[in-house]
Amino acid sequence: AAANIGVVGLAVMGSNLARNLASREGNTVAVYNRSREKTDQLVAEHPEAGFIPAFSYEEFAASLSKPRTAIIMVKAGRGTDAVIDELVKVFEPGDIIVDGGNAYFPDTIRREKAVRATGINFVGAGISGGEEGALNGPSIMPGGSDEAWITLGPILKSIAAVAEGEPCVTHVGHDGAGHFVKMVHNGIEYADMQLIAEAYDLIRRGTGKTPAEIADIFAEWNTGELESYLIEITAEVLRQVDAETGKPLVDVILDQAGAKGTGAWTVQTALALGVPVSGIAEATFARSLSSHPEQRAAASILPGPEEAFEVTDVDAFIEDVRQALFASKIIAYSQGFDEIRAGAAEYNWSIDLGAVSKIWREGCIIRAQFLNRIADAYAEQADLPVLAAAPYFADALTRGQASWRRVVVAATQAGIPSPAFSSSLAYYDGIRADRLPAALVQGQRDFFGAHTYKRIDKDGTFHTQWSGDRTEIEAVDTH
Numbered sequence: 034a035a036a037n038i039g040v041v042g043l044a045v046m047g048s049n050l051a052r053n054l055a056s057r058e059g060n061t062v063a064v065y066n067r068s069r070e071k072t073d074q075l076v077a078e079h080p081e082a083g084f085i086p087a088f089s090y091e092e093f094a095a096s097l098s099k100p101r102t103a104i105i106m107v108k109a110g111r112g113t114d115a116v117i118d119e120l121v122k123v124f125e126p127g128d129i130i131v132d133g134g135n136a137y138f139p140d141t142i143r144r145e146k147a148v149r150a151t152g153i154n155f156v157g158a159g160i161s162g163g164e165e166g167a168l169n170g171p172s173i174m175p176g177g178s179d180e181a182w183i184t185l186g187p188i189l190k191s192i193a194a195v196a197e198g199e200p201c202v203t204h205v206g207h208d209g210a211g212h213f214v215k216m217v218h219n220g221i222e223y224a225d226m227q228l229i230a231e232a233y234d235l236i237r238r239g240t241g242k243t244p245a246e247i248a249d250i251f252a253e254w255n256t257g258e259l260e261s262y263l264i265e266i267t268a269e270v271l272r273q274v275d276a277e278t279g280k281p282l283v284d285v286i287l288d289q290a291g292a293k294g295t296g297a298w299t300v301q302t303a304l305a306l307g308v309p310v311s312g313i314a315e316a317t318f319a320r321s322l323s324s325h326p327e328q329r330a331a332a333s334i335l336p337g338p339e340e341a342f343e344v345t346d347v348d349a350f351i352e353d354v355r356q357a358l359f360a361s362k363i364i365a366y367s368q369g370f371d372e373i374r375a376g377a378a379e380y381n382w383s384i385d386l387g388a389v390s391k392i393w394r395e396g397c398i399i400r401a402q403f404l405n406r407i408a409d410a411y412a413e414q415a416d417l418p419v420l421a422a423a424p425y426f427a428d429a430l431t432r433g434q435a436s437w438r439r440v441v442v443a444a445t446q447a448g449i450p451s452p453a454f455s456s457s458l459a460y461y462d463g464i465r466a467d468r469l470p471a472a473l474v475q476g477q478r479d480f481f482g483a484h485t486y487k488r489i490d491k492d493g494t495f496h497t498q499w500s501g502d503r504t505e506i507e508a509v510d511t512h
């Protein structure tokens with residue numbers, strides 16, 4: 034028993050994570066893969082890592098010191114369940130099984146409960162950053178028990194990305210909390226990407242600038258409050274020229290965006306929790322809309338506005354778009370953190386939202402300095418009801434709102450779809466309103482379904498006898 038940590042599943046993510054682990058002082062790594070070839074190849078290609086290869090689950094368990102700790106990096110779903118079943122047979126109470134794959138958090142809650150019954154710890158850990166992150170330092174979002182964290186914490190801290198001297202890993206909460214937070218991270222990533230894409234589209238169609246020129250604008254934006262990995266890579270993508278045609282690469286890429294499902298999970302979960310994550314939802318739907326060429330072809334007969342889109346003051350317009358992008362981004366993150374807050378309440382997780390924002394500063398796709406401002410906001414007020422209303426963000430929204438409105442008006446008049454920009458603005462106007470037409474909706478609900486309503490001027494639940502003499506009666510509260 035010479036290894037302090039093991040990895041099961043040696044495809045690209047698992048082998049990179051194993052190499053990352055092996056490169057850190059104090060770690061000896063046992064490795065196992067269902068089919069032998071991947072194990073042989075990894076061990077042969079990386080003699081420097083000092084891997085201890087195993088060719089059966091028994092051998093794997095025997096090579097690990099106690100408490101045995103193993104990270105599973107296999108295809109999410111049935112593959113994960115199959116590996117857990119085998120590890121449970123050869124592990125003992127107190128040992129730790131970590132699922133580092135992209136599991137759906139309800140699966141993690143189910144698995145944790147089942148594995149806990151054997152006395153073995155089960156930790157669902159969201160790992161972000163792709164292949165590169167796995168090798169050089171990902172952002173890690175572990176759930177699971179406090180007991181497991183004692184052993185696992187130092188190991189995960191040793192391999193995580195580092196932001197301003199702090200490792201990008203924290204014990205997010207119990208059972209499925211880690212995979213839940215990883216899911217919302219991906220949802221926010223969808224929104225951020227869509228907002229950037231809308232900004233690009235508006236600038237291009239409004240000013241006629243080339244992708245390379247717009248790349249320069251994004252590179253410039255990356256030196257200010259929008260600084261982030263996604264803005265940085267956007268400039269790289271826009272600058273790329275297709276070798277075959279000599280055209281900007283972005284002009285030869287088919288305009289149908291794919292998705293692997295984490296955006297949809299985030300939205301489905303938000304719907305169930307009653308949390309409006311409209312930015313994430315619109316971003317997810319925008320990908321869906323793009324991917325129906327037959328509908329797009331059929332709808333292409335529908336008319337747009339008669340007047341051409343003409344921007345008179347180009348520099349002012351670009352600055353308006355920048356402000357609109359930052360304002361919408363604040364709303365998207367505010368909505369995402371709202372979902373984490375609501376999830377924590379629903380599933381009894383104690384999640385430190387500021388700590389979550391800090392572990393996203395490096396290693397993951399939404400990494401940005403901006404996340405420090407979110408941490409500051411929660412440090413100031415841990416039970417902040419709406420992140421967007423915290424002083425720093427409220428200031429930015431105050432500064433940006435006129436630009437934001439001009440951009441949404443311009444996009445609407447020009448017939449340029451900006452679902453994430455405009456839905457974020459609608460959320461902003463909705464959440465800040467002192468009175469909403471929800472009152473009328475309650476009246477309608479009471480009319481057709483006797484769903485009752487509350488009054489602003491007295492306690493109790495009321496119903497108007499719509500089909501009778503229309504007098505109001507005090508009703509039994511039926512919710």
Ligand code: NBP
Binds near residue numbers: 135
């Ligand atoms: P894959 O998702 O392609 O899975 C391949 C691995 O799963 C191989 O090691 C394969 O073994 C093993 N496997 C399968 Br498939 N079914 C199995 C079973 N029933 N029992 C045992 N092993 C089984 O690998 P990946 O692309 O490296 O991703 C690993 C995990 O990381 C996934 O959950 C994925 O969603 C996640 N991921 C995360 C990121 C990120 O940025 N966070 C990026 C990419 C992937 P074999 O060699 O014997 O077929």
